Amino acid sequence: MTKEQLVALGLTEEQADKVIEGYGTTIPKSRFDDVNNAKKQLELDIVSRDKQLEDLKKIDAEGLQAKIADLQQENIDAKVKYENELKETRLASAIKLALHSKAQDADIVSSLLDKTKVELNEDGTIKGGLDEQLKTLQEAKPFLFIPEKKEPTFKGWNPAAGNADKDNELDIGSNFAKEANSKGAPAEQALNPWG
Known part of the structure; x- marks a missing residue:
């Protein structure tokens, strides 16, 4: 104003x-x-x-810090457990694959092995430690393993299958067939075993 x-x-x-x-x-x-x-x-x-x-x-800050630490430790433990389970699975698979043609029951033989001595390559194949254990186990319990198949060897007479170096001579079987066919046949067919 x-x-x-x-x-x-x-x-x-x-x-x-x-x-x-x-x-x-x-x-x-x-x-x-x-x-x-x-x-x-x-x-x-x-x-x-x-x-x-x-x-x-x-809010309990110390409690939260402790819980965070516990969760971090649980995560680390879970990761280690997963890696160990994965390693054990790979090892068991590699051992069973190696035993499938050697053992009667791969599970039984696998359970008798010391898996800590078996080493794996990066690609999952067995590096070492299995062959020594298998030899020892095979000597102690051979019934667990499939016997090795050996090529059969025949002893005795080897029948003649024809003589490639003697063109005109017949083998024993051919001579026998020739004689059986020539008996009782007309003279013109006596030498022909097929007719």
Whole structure:
């Protein structure tokens, strides 16, 4: 408000001057409302933050750290267990594959072997340690293994299958057939065994 407006309201000039002097130190209502609203919002933010702090105080940080450490250890243990199981499976498969044509029952023979002494290559084949154990086990318990098949050897007379170096001579079988056919046949067919 101006001084003229104050005088028009019925104030004296002296009173109007004092009001104008004091008006410079007062805050307009819009500014007061802005500051008041900001204050209320800050109070609500403080209440919200206090609630969050109380919720955080309820959380056991040491307990969480211990749980995280436990979970990390469980993950490491699970990985080691998986790798060991995979290695054992590969080893068992390689041993059974090696025993399939040698043993009566590959599972029984495999259970009698010390698998810690058997080594595998990168490709899953057996590197060493199995042959020595198999020899020892085969000597101690030969019934567990399939006997080696040897080529049969025949002893005795080898029948003649024809003489390639003697073109005109017949072998014993041919001579026998010739004689059997020639008996009782007409003379013109006596030498022909087929007719």
